[in-house]
Amino acid sequence: MEKPCILATTFGAHGGIYKCFAPVVEKHFTVIPYETFLLDQKNLSEQVKAVFVWGVSLNVDRGLMQSLPNLKVVVNGGVGVNHLDIPMINSFGVKVCNTPHVVDNATADIGMGLMLASARKIVEGHHYTLTHNNEDLPESSMGMDVSGATLGIIGMGRIGYKVARRAQAFDMKILYHNRNRRKEEERAVGAMYCANMEDLLQQSDFVMVVVNLSPATQKLIGAKELAMMKPTGTLINISRGLVVDQDALVEALLKKVIRAAALDVTYPEPLPMMKKSRMELSTILEENLLRQNNNLQHKAKSTKKTVKRPPPCCSSKCHHPAPHRDPLR
DSSP states (O other): OOOOEEEEOOTTSTTSOOGGGHHHHHTTOEEEEHHHHHHSHHHHGGGEEEEEEOTTSSOOOHHHHHTOTTOOEEEESSSOOTTSOHHHHHTTTOEEEOOTTTTHHHHHHHHHHHHHHHHTTHHHHHHHHHHSTTOOOOGGGOOOOOTTOEEEEEOOSHHHHHHHHHHHTTTOEEEEEOSSOOHHHHHHHTOEEOSSHHHHHHHOSEEEEOOOOOTTTTTOBOHHHHHHSOTTOEEEEOSOGGGBOHHHHHHHHHTTSSSEEEESOOSSSSOOSSOHHHHHHHHHHHHHTTTTEEEOSSOTTOSHHHHTSHHHHHHHHHHOSSTTOOTTO
C-alpha cells in the first residue's frame, strides 16, 4: 500500500526535525520537505495528507491551509500549541494533535536543576574557578538551602505533580496553586493547596511556574506578583516565556525585589543580543547568568531519550488523531 505523504521541515535543517528521526518517520510516510514543496507546490499540494510541525520552523498559516485541499491533520511534535492557530486550522475541517506526556519527566528534571543551580550558585562557581586560579570562593558565592525550603508550584498538572514528587526527596514544604484543587495529588506528595496565588507567593522560597500558555496566563507573573515574593525568593519558569512579564522581571532583579530568576523559557527565543529594544533585557539576563539568573533557552525536553519520543508519537497521531479513526486512508 502506498504510504501517505506528509509535509515537514527538511531532516537535519536548522530548526527542523533532527536527522536521526528520519527512519522512524519515513517508515510510515513519504516525506515532502517544505523547501521542496515551495518549489513545486502546484504538483505536490494535493498529495499532502498531514503536516508535521517540529518547533516553530514551519508556519501553518491560512495560505498554507488553502493550498492543501486533502489535508487531514496537523501534528505538533511537542506539548505547547500556542504557535498554531487552532480555530483557523479547524475551520478547514483539519484536526490538530500534539504529543503530551512525552516531555513531563525531562521538564520536571530541568525545573529541579534550575532551582539547584540558582540556589547554590553553581554557574557562578564554575565561572569563578575558570577565571580565578587557585583562589578560594568569595563569601558572595554562598547560596541558599534547598533542603527544607518551601517550594510554591503554580500549576499542578502532569509536570507540576512530577516536580512535587522530586521536591519530596529534598524534604521541601510544597505549596501549590491551581485552577482546581487536586486532592489526590495533594495527599500523595504532602502538598498544601493555596486558593489564592498571593498566599503561595508570600510564603515560598522558590516559586516554579508550570502552567500552559493561554490568554488567561499571559503575563500571569508581573510586577505585582513579583512584589509579593520574598526578597530572598527565586522565580523559576519552565512553562512559556510569555507567562512572565520579562520587563517587570528585569526591574525586580535590578531593584533586588527578588533574589534570583532561573529561566528555561523567554520571549522571544533566543533573546536577540544586538537589538537595541532588547539590549537591556538581554544584558540583564546574560550578566545575571553569573550572578542571579540562569537562562537555558527552552532546553527542558532536550535529553536524548525524551527527544526520540515525539516522532513515533506523531506518526501514530497522523494515522489516528481520534479514537477509531484513520484520516489518512
